[in-house]
Amino acid sequence: MEYELDELVDNYGEKLLRYATSILCNHQDAEDVVQDVFITAYQKRAGFGGGNLSAWLYKITYNKSINKLRKRRFLFFADIPENTVVDPGQTGLQDDVLYALSLLSPQDRALLYGRVIEGYNYEELATQMGSSPTALRKRYERAKKKLADHLDYDYQNSEKGVKT
8 A cells, every 4th residue: 555645644643643642741752753653654655565554653653652761761760970969959750860869879770770671680680780680689679779768758658659
């Protein structure tokens, strides 16, 4: 099935923008994603195969939105230089989390990043970090507790979202 880019934008632009915005909770990021979706769809139109065009576009939008979230989390979480303390700001949770992360050791930050952001299991992290899975599991629990303490968060009730 051959289609024109203008036709895609006219028929699906607003729908995909709303969908991406609901995933990203950020209109500007959603606009970037949708623009990228249309470029990708147009470039890969020969490989589309004539199935459900709408489902195909939504799948591309979903994947690109998730990738954008991963990148956003990576930029939010990664590479706080050692011995750097970020001043706690009054502007919101992101500043508080960055401050709390800056108080942790680079190894604890790497472990938290690997588990939380990348989703690695302890065996994978053990290979990367040169430690045993059991030691990393214990270190991870201690790092979460330290992070919660720095955030003044009730770690015992964290699943309930209780802030002290």
